[in-house]
Amino acid sequence: MGQTARVSAIVWTAAASLAAWLWLLLFQGFFWRTDIRLPPREDPQAWPSVCVVVPARDEAAVLSASLPSLLAQDYPGRAEVFLVDDGSSDGTGALARELAEQHGGLPLTVGSPGEPPAGWTGKLWAVRHGIGLAHARDPEYLLLTDADIAHAPDSLRRLVAAARTGEFDVVSQMARLRVESPWERLVVPAFVYFFAQLYPFRRISKKNKENKKKGTRTAAAAGGCILLRADAAERARIPDAIRHAVIDDVALARAVKRAGGRVWLGLADAVDSVRPYPRLHDLWRMVSRSAYAQLRHNPLLLAGTVAGLALVYLVPSVALFAGAATGSAPAAGLGAAAWLVMAGTYVPMLRYYRQPLWLAPLLPFTAFLYLLMTVDSAVQHYRGRGAAWKGRTYTRPDAVPDEG
Structure with a gap:
């Protein structure tokens, strides 16, 4: 009974992850497309200073x-x-x-x-x-x-x-x-x-x-x-x-x-x-110095972000492997489908950066790194070292005047 409940929970969580990815694919402004370049333009008659x-x-x-x-x-x-x-x-x-x-x-x-x-x-x-x-x-x-x-x-x-x-x-x-x-x-x-x-x-x-x-x-x-x-x-x-x-x-x-x-x-x-x-350390500093500021230094937003990253980016691979291990075809299938949509939306960005497409399935691992960077950003903030950059530390910055 306990194992059945666990499998059922994995199935429902994987279904939620797949639903999230289908929504992102279709209704988040087609964010995954990389054809947004400088708009059509004509040379002005007089060039401004x-x-x-x-x-x-x-x-x-x-x-x-x-x-x-x-x-x-x-x-x-x-x-x-x-x-x-x-x-x-x-x-x-x-x-x-x-x-x-x-x-x-x-x-x-x-x-x-x-x-x-x-x-x-x-x-x-x-x-x-x-x-x-x-x-x-x-x-x-x-x-x-x-x-x-x-x-x-x-x-x-x-x-x-x-x-x-x-x-x-x-x-x-x-x-x-x-x-x-x-x-x-x-x-x-x-x-x-x-x-x-x-x-x-x-x-x-x-x-x-x-x-x-x-x-x-x-x-x-x-x-x-x-x-x-x-x-x-x-x-x-x-x-x-x-x-x-x-x-x-x-x-x-x-x-x-x-x-x-x-x-x-x-x-x-x-x-x-x-x-x-x-080095990873250099990239880590680039992200973590402002990640918690993006969340307005709000612990509830931090918790929601961590949960959202886990649901959207980590659940698909976990569901696939857990479903394969327990023999749950629905869990494995839903996890694989969500992972496929995720990787597919990442392919255009990899092409823009002229990178090999085999990096696309590694996006869950990269997202996990970003999750850790975000948590570290909050930890550094509460230690009084938030938003440190080139010898300056901004302990309580307001990231944006209106974050709403």
């Missing part, structure tokens, strides 16, 4: 591979670069000036904001300083891009054309992250896959008048590459309104959308991160 703001803290190791790509932008209008050296100890500012002298191209200004005051994250304090420097040039657009992001020569031109053609206040591209080490191959494509599952790209660009429900509330951006209209930044009070945000890219998009702006987010073809994450 753009100021590029690059917050940088201890980025000397990657700057040589990224900054020259910004300086070499083939942009028909007026553009210049403002790199904000956020208290670096590795000579980031001096290296930036050397690179500008060697490569030429767009004008470069290097500034330093000093230590951030209470209530500000270091990156957003640096962004504020950079926007302040750019304000004297009266730009129509701001390109906020991280110091580890390399751009193709026509990147700025394509971003501006897309923003003007689609009348978007924010055009953001999810930079293609590096996938060279074994751990990067296992973890990085899943990181973007999970992000798209949380923030389906198709919903983000919907106009308010098209959908008064969920689609209009979905807002996100990718911090590595955000083209932002300067007047939209003023209306949304960027970055002051999100000064304490650890997940600043999502916070920015939500602030702009709340102020009536339009946001577009998609995958990049020619915007790449050059930052290496060779």
Whole structure:
């Protein structure tokens, strides 16, 4: 009787997991598709002025591979670069000036904001300083891009054309992250896959008048590459309104959308991160530093997230093997079906990252790693070491002004 009850519980749990996957497949904004690239665009008759703001803290190791790509932008209008050296100890500012002298191209200004005051994250304090420097040039657009992001020569031109053609206040591209080490191959494509599952790209660009429900509330951006209209930044009070945000890219998009702006987010073809994450430890820190902030430091949300990850990602494989071990064809069949749907939705992301498709069935293991990273993020938070990054720790940040 006891074994029958256990088998029955496995069957029902596997059925719930399969139902969850069918819902995700069909009703979560087709998050698994990777064809969301820059929207149709036409070159404007007059190219608007753009100021590029690059917050940088201890980025000397990657700057040589990224900054020259910004300086070499083939942009028909007026553009210049403002790199904000956020208290670096590795000579980031001096290296930036050397690179500008060697490569030429767009004008470069290097500034330093000093230590951030209470209530500000270091990156957003640096962004504020950079926007302040750019304000004297009266730009129509701001390109906020991280110091580890390399751009193709026509990147700025394509971003501006897309923003003007689609009348978007924010055009953001999810930079293609590096996938060279074994751990990067296992973890990085899943990181973007999970992000798209949380923030389906198709919903983000919907106009308010098209959908008064969920689609209009979905807002996100990718911090590595955000083209932002300067007047939209003023209306949304960027970055002051999100000064304490650890997940600043999502916070920015939500602030702009709340102020009536339009946001577009998609995958990049020619915007790449050059930052290496060779070890699991490096990737673990990248995820865990902000995972609990994403959950608003709420223990109930943490418990729900852990339970949801277990149901959606871990139950299929457990049900398959448990069903095979106990001779329960329904449990094995339901588990196999859920696992198949899961792996199938992951295949497009693996193709985008040019990775072997045999990694798709390993997604439950990767999801288990993310589950542990999320729990570790909460543990570090309650130990007073939450959101630690490059020598700074933000113990009680508000991830986003409105998480609802």
